[in-house]
Amino acid sequence: MTGQEPGTSIQIKSYKHNGQLHRVWKDTTVLKSTSNMIIGANDKTLVTESNGRSWITREPAICFFYTKHWFNIIGMLRQDGIHYYCNISSPFVFEEQAVKYIDYDLDIKVFPDMTYKLLDEDEYAVHKEQMHYPEVLNRILKNNVGYLQYWIRQRKGPFSHEVIDQWYERFLTYRS
Template identity: 55%
Template sequence: MGNHGFISAQWKLGHGITLFWGPPTRDEAVGDPFFLQFTPSPTKTQELSNANRLKVFINNGESGIILSEFFMITRYLESRVIDMTREARGPKEGDFITIKSYKHDGSLHRTWRDTMVLKTSENALIGVNDHTLVTEDDGRRWVTREPAIVYFHKHYWFNIVAMIRDNGVSYYCNLASPYVLDKEALKYIDYDLDVKVFPDGEKRLLDVDEYEDFSQRWHYGEETDRILKANVLTLVDWINHHKGPFSQAYVDLWYQRYQELLRRSH
């Protein structure tokens, strides 16, 4: 028998939720509350990562918790586990995400507001920008002119933008940290150096002076410098051998998938 005549109980809810209701343990006592413990099943625990346990303390004074309040709480907890599961799973095909690039000092560099996700895997994300709003660090705004397939990876220190134009595909490759993805945006650190590839295959390494300036100002360090220069070589190898995003078949495949998703949404 719990405090105020309430019996400790256990409910099996949907979505792998078990809810325990009863007095708090000695270590958990706060004032004189009843204790609701929300515990996802082992499978859900893995999906929810660090959000695998939620405790709600209800300070009900002398009157106890009424039944309607209890059911409101259970509905709230069910909705939260659904939200947290979606968040842990990440975006799915057809979802729109924000992309944010930062500089080494932590300042925001550039934001793309709506990028459609075409594919996610354990290590990579493929998306598309098409008339996407871009905001610069000084507040200036502009809109991308043509469809562009974007490629991000969690291990390579670059990301790739394949711009689909009437005269062929041009590439803009940013030397950057591997990306991270949270509920706010896909994020990475921009490291100044860029490789531009023209439709005829010509390659240009851009912004070398800017890289040297910021490297000294923000103390990139020898290890970061070594990693970035090694990734320039990897990037050039991909370009020369038409690997991954630098394959015409790759661009055609993902642009076609984008068009299919557009038709489905209309």
């Protein structure tokens, strides 16, 4: 239970397995909040990296965070269609007005035609050794890559463009 009312602003904070802060998104508007998920949206929000570098997102994004899945999904509305960026991550926790999760490096990039590519397997391999990921964690993460690929192929949940469009329309009602 997050207790966040739609329309409120929260932060998103990603960490690495060793507890180090990885990245912070300053302002995300809550669109839906239940005990199992948060759907949020942002546009032109400040993002700060662990090295202090910051940048501003370029397009609207609808973000899906789960308490029962080891991934999160960001649908980015670009001129050529909806692109998705999926982080293999721990389930989120909500504390101190922020969605918090551990980023486990593996990502899936999904293009508007729903083709996709698994990214950062080399980075995952390095961090798995450096941070001593237990084998049970490795299995959970690999299983969730498969689960996420199934969602993509089935156009399940966020991978339905209509779902992204509907949440974006809701986001616009909070921006006026």
